[in-house]
Amino acid sequence: MKISQLSTFIENRSGRLRAACEALAARGINIHTLCLADSRDFGILRLIVADPPAGKAALEAAGYVAQLTEVLAVEVPDSAGGLARVLATTDAAGLDIEYMYAFSTAPGQQAVVIFRFSDPDRALAELQQRGLNVVEPVRLLQG
Amino acid sequence: MLRETWNDAGPGFHPVSSSDYLPAAQLRDLQLRRLQSIVGRAYAHVPLFRGRMDVRGVTPASIESLADLGRLPFTVKADLRDTYPFGLFASPMSEIVRLHASSGTTGKPIVVAYTQEDIQVWSSVMLRTFAAAGISRGDIVQNAFGYGLFTGGLGAHYGLEAIGATVVPVSGGNTDRQVMLLRDFRVNAICATPSYFLHLIERAAELGIDLRELPLRAGVFGAEPWTPAMRQRIEADAGIKAFDIYGLSEIIGPGVASECSAQDGLHVFEDHFYPEIIDPETGAVLPDGEEGELVLTTLSKRAMPMIRYRTRDITRLVTEPCACGRTLRRMQRVGRRSDDMMIIHGINVFPSQIEAALLAVEGALPHYRIVLRREHGLDQMQVEIEVSPEFFSDRIGAMEALRGRIAHSIHNVTGLNVAVRLAEPHSLPRSEGKAKRVWDERQDSQ
Known part of the structure; x- marks a missing residue:
């Protein structure tokens, strides 16, 4: 299953990231994990939140531009070489990764990595066919 | 022998500059004769001018005095855009020896044309510009106005050659090389946009070169509005006299007006470019001394006559005698415009x-x-x-x-x-x- 990721545009000036987080907090929306990509003048904040549509509405109400995009959460063995093997699989399938970041998990459990593929549907089919565990949103967001 | 005679007259005078000192009555007479001729030329060869004059019931014969100029319709920048590229030319292409272009209000540039005679007039008004700034034969002058479609570079170049100065045609940009040439060639004067020269001053300081210790003594600055504060800074930091010049491609390029040693307003070369000041809202002609929009009519341009061209530049005309002795009226330094045009690095935007x-x-x-x-x-x-x-x-x-x-x-x-x-x-x-x-x-x- 694909997961809905919330993303927003943040200007590179003090207080803007905090204000975005406060907008989500005010609506009681928990952030499970996030990734901030930055360039010189601006950053793009990508978030996995409990309720993505509500998160988008909260950010837009606070004046941010926000978007929902489809990403995949893939289980990765929490041991040496775990991620390398997953990436060997995506390479073998010829999947184009736009970016990726790690999902926070408790120590000792399976690690989870969020992948933004350029073609999420094909990526989902390929990964499942090759036996990788793509995490269900329900399990990911409530686990 | 003529050359030696005028060379002894000191900087600022050149035989061609004698037009700067015409008695007022003689100047007005010359202007009227040239106006009658140019209106006839525009009417005969440019459909846009003829159509507009016909609508108003004005013929070239209606121009009996300089005041009759007010009966002619205005020309605006949009007219050049609407007739792009060659619609306002009054000469066949076989007589046109040069085209220049500058930005218009949309993607299309404004195109201007010159016959051989136009180039000679342009050279002569630029010669008078440099003479007024005290530049003469024997001076080495670095020309940092852009060469190319922009009128600044070639306009200044021809004037400098006509006066007999040694031109360094460096064009704009490459500041480190500009500083090196200023020092190594022992340059006496420079032409540039004022903002670029300020940049050059800063770069020279970074390179450990004090411009005040070089033979550089004069700067001829134009193509964009600048403030008295900028002039003070340029003169103090570079140890030069900074002269303001004025011009626009639609009229000829640089060489419409220039400052003299008094540095108190720009003498309009009104034997070639007739100035009026109008109320930008109503179009009514204002008396000398009142502030308004500058409107220019080319009196001798052949390839592309301009009748009552609205410059959008706000200024006023000064008629009081100038300390330098020139009889040409002066226009006050242009501080603002009546439209939203911006001028960046001499480029209109x-x-x-x-x-x-x-x-x-x-x-x-x-x-x-x-x-x-x-x-x-x-x-x-x-x-x-x-x-x-x-x-x-x-x-x-x-x-x-x-x-x-x-x-x-x-x-x-x-x-x-x-x-x-x-x-x-x-x-x-x-x-x-x-x-x-x-x-x-x-x-x-x-």
Whole structure:
């Protein structure tokens, strides 16, 4: 299953990231994990939140531009070489990764990595066919 | 032998400059005869002028005095755009020896043309410009006006050669080389836009060169408005006298008016370019001394006569005698315009051009503003654009590519490299009523 990721545009000036987080907090929306990509003048904040549509509405109400995009959460063995093997699989399938970041998990459990593929549907089919565990949103967001 | 005679007269005088000192009655008589001739030429050869005069029931024969000029219709920048490229030419291409072009209000440039006679007139008014700045044979002059379609570089070049000075045709840019040539060639005078010369002063200081210790003694500055504070800084930091010159491509290029040693207003070369001041709202002609929009009529231009061209520059005409003895009326330094044209590095830019460039990128117009700043003495334009949902992507590469496309599109339309900043929605200031697009912060930094 694909997961809905919330993303927003943040200007590179003090207080803007905090204000975005406060907008989500005010609506009681928990952030499970996030990734901030930055360039010189601006950053793009990508978030996995409990309720993505509500998160988008909260950010837009606070004046941010926000978007929902489809990403995949893939289980990765929490041991040496775990991620390398997953990436060997995506390479073998010829999947184009736009970016990726790690999902926070408790120590000792399976690690989870969020992948933004350029073609999420094909990526989902390929990964499942090759036996990788793509995490269900329900399990990911409530686990 | 003539050359030696006038060379002994000292800097500032040259036989060609004698027109600067014509008695008023003789000057008015010359202007009227030339006006009658140019109106006849425009009527005979340019459909736009003939059509407009016919509508008003005015013929070339109706021009019996200089005051009759007020009966003729105005010409505006849009007329050049609408007749692009050659619609206002009064000479066949076989007589036209040069074309120049500058930016118009949209993507199309304004095209201007010169016959051999026009080039000679242009050279002579530029000669008079340099003579008024005390430049003469024997001086080495670095010409940092851009060479090419822009009229500044070649206009100054021909005037300098005509006066007999040694020209260093370096054109604009490559500041380190400019500084090296100034020092190594023992240059006496420079032509540049004032903002570029301020930049050059700063770069020279960084390179450990004090311009005040070089033989450089004069600067001829134009192509963009500058402030008295900028002049003071240029004169103090470079140890030179800084002269203001005025001109525009539609009339001839540089060489319409220039300062003399008194540095108190710019003498209009009114034997070739007849100045009027009008109320920009009503179009009514104002008496000498009152402030309004400068309107110019070319009195001797052959390839492209201009009848009552509205410059949009706000100034006033000074009739009091000048300390230098020239009888030509002076125009006050141009401080502002009656439209929203910006001048960056001598290039004319309109907000409508930026808007057209933004529209060309994604087909939608985001909320934006244009900020003008002066950094290290150089004018900078930044275009700030709010990121709307249709422009937003969660990929950095896509956002950087968007910024690159916008900068490229603006460069395509204006020829300028501008900084593009992406901003959050609703973060740019909004004005009430008429949208304010341009934020000029250059005054604050001077």
